[in-house]
Amino acid sequence: MKKTLLLVAVVGGMLMACTDKKQTTENNMEQTLNLTQEWDKVFPQSDKVEHSKITFHNRYGITLVADMYKPKNTKGKLPAIAVSGPFGAVKEQVSGLYAQTLAERGFLAIAFDPSFTGESGGEPRQMASPDINTEDFLAAVDFLSVQDYVDSERIGIIGICGWGGMAVNAAALDPRIKATVASTMYDMTRVASNGYFDSDDSKEKRDIQRKAIAQQRTEDYKNGTYKRGGGVLTKEQLTDETPQFVKEYSDYYTTPRGYHKRSGGSNDGWNVSGCQSFLNQPLLCYAHEITNPVLLIHGEKAHSRYFSETAFEKMTGQKPAIPDTLEAGKNWSAIVGNKELLIIPGAVHTALYDDRAGVIPYDKMEAFFRENLK
Numbered sequence: 001m002k003k004t005l006l007l008v009a010v011v012g013g014m015l016m017a018c019t020d021k022k023q024t025t026e027n028n029m030e031q032t033l034n035l036t037q038e039w040d041k042v043f044p045q046s047d048k049v050e051h052s053k054i055t056f057h058n059r060y061g062i063t064l065v066a067d068m069y070k071p072k073n074t075k076g077k078l079p080a081i082a083v084s085g086p087f088g089a090v091k092e093q094v095s096g097l098y099a100q101t102l103a104e105r106g107f108l109a110i111a112f113d114p115s116f117t118g119e120s121g122g123e124p125r126q127m128a129s130p131d132i133n134t135e136d137f138l139a140a141v142d143f144l145s146v147q148d149y150v151d152s153e154r155i156g157i158i159g160i161c162g163w164g165g166m167a168v169n170a171a172a173l174d175p176r177i178k179a180t181v182a183s184t185m186y187d188m189t190r191v192a193s194n195g196y197f198d199s200d201d202s203k204e205k206r207d208i209q210r211k212a213i214a215q216q217r218t219e220d221y222k223n224g225t226y227k228r229g230g231g232v233l234t235k236e237q238l239t240d241e242t243p244q245f246v247k248e249y250s251d252y253y254t255t256p257r258g259y260h261k262r263s264g265g266s267n268d269g270w271n272v273s274g275c276q277s278f279l280n281q282p283l284l285c286y287a288h289e290i291t292n293p294v295l296l297i298h299g300e301k302a303h304s305r306y307f308s309e310t311a312f313e314k315m316t317g318q319k320p321a322i323p324d325t326l327e328a329g330k331n332w333s334a335i336v337g338n339k340e341l342l343i344i345p346g347a348v349h350t351a352l353y354d355d356r357a358g359v360i361p362y363d364k365m366e367a368f369f370r371e372n373l374k
Contacts, residue, residue, distance in 0.1 A: 030055055031063040031121045041092045042258050043354070048072060049103040054110065058139035060132060065119035066112035066140070067091050069103035070149070078108040079154035079373040080147075082140035086353065087128075087162020087188060088265015090118035093258055094160050094353045098183075098360075102158075105366045107373075108150060112140055114163070116274075118262050124226055126264045127274040130169070130189055130281045137163075137170035141177060154178060154373035158365075160352070161304075162186040164296075165283045168311055171294060172286040179372035180290075181365055183297045184352040187307045192278035197306070209279060216272045229269035245303040248350045258353065287314040293338040293372045297361060299347025300326050312341040331361065338372075 035053045039045050050070045057063050071078070081102055083095040091099075091111040099109035114136045115129075116122035122132075137157055145152040156179035159167025164185025171180040194201040220226050232253040233246060252258040253266035261267070294315060298308040300322075313319045316336035326332050326345040334341045344351070344359050351357045 029057045033063060033065060033119060033121060035065060035119055041096050042260055043097045046100050046104055049100060056139055056143035058135045062115045063121040064112050064136060064139060066110040067096055069100045069109045071103050071106050077151040078149060080108045080144045080150045081156045081158060083109060083111045083158040084114055085160030085163025087186060090260055090262045092260050097354060098158055101362055117264060126270045128270060129277055130283055134166050134169045137166060138174050141174060156369050156373055160184060162188045168287055169283045171290045178292050179369055180294045184302060184349050185296060185308045186304055187283055189278045189281055189283045192275055213273050213276050220273060226271040229272045231269045232266045245349055248348055252350045252353050284311055284314055287311055290315060295368045296341045299344045299349060299351050301346055302349040304349050308341060315339045
């Protein structure tokens with residue numbers, strides 16, 4: 001009897017503690033942040049949409065900041081899309097352009113800064129996590145699901161570059177996501193653990209990384225600061241030996257085409273230890289269990305194209321038979337069930353960052369979301 005009473009008392013105390021903590025947490029779920037009020041995007045503002053700043057929180061208590069783009073003169077509940085990426089970029093760059101363009105086409109869209117980046121919360125800055133950054137997408141869905149102007153049964157997401165892999169991972173976790181687009185996708189866990197083109201896929205190479213990061217963690221703790229890895233190379237730093245895709249990143253991130261002062265991942269880089277967990281936490285393990293539609297978009301000439309090809313194969317069980325040469329101006333696609341891989345002829349990775357080359361398939365994305373968010 002005494003043991004029973006003791007157990008009841010302990011459990012009751014735990015419940016009271018949990019209740020108190022819940023109340024405290026709910027009262028402080030969102031951090032107060034200083035948000036930029038002026039238009040500071042790398043693309044012009046559209047007169048067809050209403051723009052506003054919003055905040056929401058993820059389940060780790062990090063407050064995220066987003067730009068909301070709402071079609072003008074609309075009534076009732078709208079289909080909604082949450083957009084993020086590329087990896088290390090901010091919402092004033094690529095994701096904002098995608099979101100604003102889709103809002104012009106009738107969707108409510110938000111472009112958010114992931115945890116630890118841009119205007120969003122999270123300390124220390126310039127950290128990344130396959131779990132937390134996947135959670136950021138789910139938190140965006142949380143927010144959209146409870147808005148009066150959103151149809152909670154018609155929510156989709158778009159992940160660009162490194163956030164393409166996060167988007168696919170989020171789609172595998174959350175059936176509230178009715179449709180997913182991954183544009184010019186990276187699987188960050190694969191490139192972190194295997195190197196580009198899987199050239200470092202060995203225990204020996206990973207051990208070198210593990211040792212280097214472990215040593216850096218010791219140094220960081222000793223110094224009380226986090227060493228940054230360095231950003232995208234500037235034009236002056238490029239050489240004849242620099243890989244072409246690195247030159248393409250430089251052409252976007254370090255020029256007026258795409259430079260933004262808050263884009264920490266491209267300006268001074270991630271913390272050296274900031275992406276450690278990507279070495280052994282693969283993102284696409286359960287991509288084959290995604291039941292809702294997914295559209296993968298990639299450039300024919302993109303160095304990263306193999307990420308989308310592999311993702312498509314994981315989701316469908318079929319390797320896409322992409323021709324060696326595609327006809328200019330004619331997109332190629334492979335479709336298995338409700339999964340599609342769309343290849344843009346001649347396009348490199350960063351061609352899908354902005355519409356300078358006029359190849360971002362907005363018509364296709366609009367049709368995809370209209371069909372699957374209805």
